[in-house]
Amino acid sequence: MRHIAIVGSGPAGYYTAEAAQKQWGDDVRIDIFDMLPVPYGLIRFGVAPDHQSIKGVTRRYEQTALADNVRFVGNVKVGQDVSIAELQDLYDAVVLATGAPRDKDIGIPGDHLKNVFGSAAFVGWYNGHPEFAALDPDLSGHTAVVIGMGNVALDVTRILSKTREEFAGSDIVAHALERLMASKIKRIVILGRRGTHQIMMTPKELGELGHLSRTAPWVDPRDLPEEVEDALLEPGIRKSVTHLRSFAAIPESHRADLPLEVEFDFFASPQGLMGEGQVQAISVERTRIEAGRAVGTGEFYEIPANLVISCIGYQTSPIEGVPFDDGAGRFANDEGRILPGLYCVGWARRGPSGTIGTNRPDGFGIVEMIAEDFPQSQRKTGRVGFDALAAARKLDVVSFDDWKKIEEAETLRARDDAPREKFVDVEEMIRASGHD
Numbered sequence: 001m002r003h004i005a006i007v008g009s010g011p012a013g014y015y016t017a018e019a020a021q022k023q024w025g026d027d028v029r030i031d032i033f034d035m036l037p038v039p040y041g042l043i044r045f046g047v048a049p050d051h052q053s054i055k056g057v058t059r060r061y062e063q064t065a066l067a068d069n070v071r072f073v074g075n076v077k078v079g080q081d082v083s084i085a086e087l088q089d090l091y092d093a094v095v096l097a098t099g100a101p102r103d104k105d106i107g108i109p110g111d112h113l114k115n116v117f118g119s120a121a122f123v124g125w126y127n128g129h130p131e132f133a134a135l136d137p138d139l140s141g142h143t144a145v146v147i148g149m150g151n152v153a154l155d156v157t158r159i160l161s162k163t164r165e166e167f168a169g170s171d172i173v174a175h176a177l178e179r180l181m182a183s184k185i186k187r188i189v190i191l192g193r194r195g196t197h198q199i200m201m202t203p204k205e206l207g208e209l210g211h212l213s214r215t216a217p218w219v220d221p222r223d224l225p226e227e228v229e230d231a232l233l234e235p236g237i238r239k240s241v242t243h244l245r246s247f248a249a250i251p252e253s254h255r256a257d258l259p260l261e262v263e264f265d266f267f268a269s270p271q272g273l274m275g276e277g278q279v280q281a282i283s284v285e286r287t288r289i290e291a292g293r294a295v296g297t298g299e300f301y302e303i304p305a306n307l308v309i310s311c312i313g314y315q316t317s318p319i320e321g322v323p324f325d326d327g328a329g330r331f332a333n334d335e336g337r338i339l340p341g342l343y344c345v346g347w348a349r350r351g352p353s354g355t356i357g358t359n360r361p362d363g364f365g366i367v368e369m370i371a372e373d374f375p376q377s378q379r380k381t382g383r384v385g386f387d388a389l390a391a392a393r394k395l396d397v398v399s400f401d402d403w404k405k406i407e408e409a410e411t412l413r414a415r416d417d418a419p420r421e422k423f424v425d426v427e428e429m430i431r432a433s434g435h436d
Helices: 011-027 058-065 084-090 119-127 151-161 174-181 203-209 227-232 235-248 252-256 356-373 382-392 400-412 426-432
Strands: 002-007 028-033 070-073 093-096 116-118 143-147 187-191 261-265 268-274 281-290 293-304 307-310 337-339 342-344
Touching: 002 011, 002 084, 002 382, 011 028, 011 058, 011 356, 028 382, 058 070, 070 400, 084 093, 084 382, 093 356, 116 119, 119 151, 119 174, 119 307, 143 151, 143 293, 151 187, 151 203, 203 235, 227 235, 268 293, 342 356, 400 426
Parallel strands: 002 028, 002 093, 028 070, 093 342, 116 307, 143 187, 143 307, 187 261
Antiparallel strands: 268 281, 281 293, 337 342
């Protein structure tokens, strides 16, 4: 019997568990660890609350989770409650699927000012992550600046722009919805260092931005190259640029009647944040593209900024005893191998790139690697050994059945137009699970 420990219960973790089931059938026992009492990681806390169809992928993960040879081990902090070395002693293989939950630093002067947030924190705030539930962003100012040219920047902009009615059907948490509905923001500027042909935004998300009731996004036509140049683009980017061209063509008279301005500022590199205690403005340098890179032109200007959200990427959190690549912001690994018997998968392996579905072939590849490295069981104690350790340390382990009780409680406490109202406090989650 093989025993596999997977650390992290997001997409990469569950796809790896699914792959292990297919590889070894009944001859494997899989424990999926998570520091929180609730599973699904990025799906629960990263995917936008108004993208419920994407969150539906958890139904597939639940099929894996309910199998007899898979177990959810929630409310256990690997690296604190139990070490990586201890897991390696107990399991044939340990797979780190912890994702990339930390923000990359903006790294510009003034990034310490109040009301400056990374997207992991801000998205975690409106998605109900316990670590960020008390973030307390001030939305009483006039202008918000969103730094980044990917889908997370679009998510943040869309959430800041929606009306109460447009949140119907979403699972945005109540504290965020209340704050957003009292927002005084009248202008949102999306900053990107490069140009329209270098964006990472996908057509679906850009299209959503064009169908909001309070705003019509604006793109300066001068930032768009000749349309014939679009033919050289990859099809997805070409569709995205078509959306940007449609935004540029919206008559000013139409935008003038709307209460919220959303504008794209391309060729704009943030250089510094200014303010007395709380951010008040951002200094920006105009750029040009040379060999695909943004190069400063020496032309500077300022944008008023009462709220700044940086959406420039994520990093994996280090774990004691695991080699870490600081430059790449992920575990040091060779195609997923870290140390003998220790592997990583998903964003923890390759950095924050790809879609949710990208993690499936990644998980299957790691399982093939484990099968190649260890063709025979190492005769470890697996979950029996961990249960003995957990009992000795009095760990309050949350099972998948416990999670289902939490899920039921969240459904019962939901608003009339919402699928759930998430608990944002770990102790509340544990009480809802039936633990004393």
